[in-house]
Each structure stands twice: as C-alpha cells, then as structure tokens.
Amino acid sequence: QVQFVESGGGLVQAGGSLRLSCAASANIFSTQGIGWYRQAPGRQREEVAFIHPSGTTTYADSVKGRFTISKDNAKNTVNLQMNSLQPEDTAVYYCNTVAGHLRSYWGQGTQVTVSS
Numbered sequence: 001q002v003q004f005v006e007s008g009g010g011l012v013q014a015g016g017s018l019r020l021s022c023a024a025s026a027n028i029f030s031t032q033g034i035g036w037y038r039q040a041p042g043r044q045r046e047e048v049a050f051i052h053p054s055g056t057t058t059y060a061d062s063v064k065g066r067f068t069i070s071k072d073n074a075k076n077t078v079n080l081q082m083n084s085l086q087p088e089d090t091a092v093y094y095c096n097t098v099a100g101h102l103r104s105y106w107g108q109g110t111q112v113t114v115s116s
Contacts, residue, residue: 001105002026004095009110012085020080020110022095029053029073033098036069036080038091038112045094049080063089085114 008020022034035050049069050058057069068081078095092109100106 002028002097002100004107006093006095006107006110009093009112011113011115013115014086016085016114017081017083018085018112020082020093020112022078022080024076024078027073027076028097029071029076029078034071034078034095035098035101036067036078037094037096037101038089039094039109040091043091048093051078082112085112087114087116090114 003025005023006020008018010018012018020036031053033050033052036048037045038048039045046060048060048063049067051069051071059067066082066084069078071078080093082089090113092111094106094109096106
C-alpha cells in the first residue's frame with residue numbers, strides 16, 4: 001500500500017497561517033487524485049480539499065477562499081496552505097487517495113490547533 005507522511009501542523013492563533021505537507025512513498029500523483037481530510041474529536045472525518053491528476057481542485061465550503069491545495073508530482077508531495085485559521089479548524093489533518101479513504105487506510109496525520 002502507498003504510505004503517506006503528513007507534517008507541518010502546530011499551534012497557531014486565530015487568523016494565523018500554516019502550510020501542511022504530504023509525502024507519498026510512491027509516484028502516484030500523476031494518476032491518482034489526493035485529498036486532505038480532517039477529523040476533530042467527536043466529529044466525522046471530512047474532506048476539506050481535493051486535487052485531481054489534472055490539477056483541478058475542489059474545496060469544502062467551510063474552507064473556500066482560505067485553503068489552497070497544490071502538488072509536485074516529481075517530489076511526490078501535496079501541500080495545503082491554510083490561511084485565516086479559525087478555532088473550528090482544529091483537527092488532525094490527513095492526506096489520502098480515494099481508494100485509501102474508502103478502505104479506511106490512514107497515516108498518522110498532523111495536529112492543527114487554533115487558539116481563540
């Protein structure tokens with residue numbers, strides 16, 4: 001299975017920014033889409049951003065205008081630029097393929113905590 005390592009999380013004040021990075025163990029981004037997902041305590045995991053092999057992107061309504069997903073196929077990395085962070089953005093963030101998501105195969109994720 002393809003493995004992912006997420007990094008870049010941390011503690012930030014409301015209104016601040018963070019840049020998350022996802023490194024894959026294989027060259028897959030040219031043929032598979034990659035999504036960023038998050039899960040907060042007591043809440044279901046949700047998709048916040050997705051990038052297709054073509055580069056087309058989609059975002060959850062809650063993060064539109066604040067988050068930007070991008071990728072570098074040569075480096076097998078996907079990034080998530082997070083601006084204007086709010087306390088409700090606090091969660092563990094994961095990256096995954098559609099197949100990995102459906103099969104409940106997840107990495108460690110990276111914790112994002114936004115203080116009031």
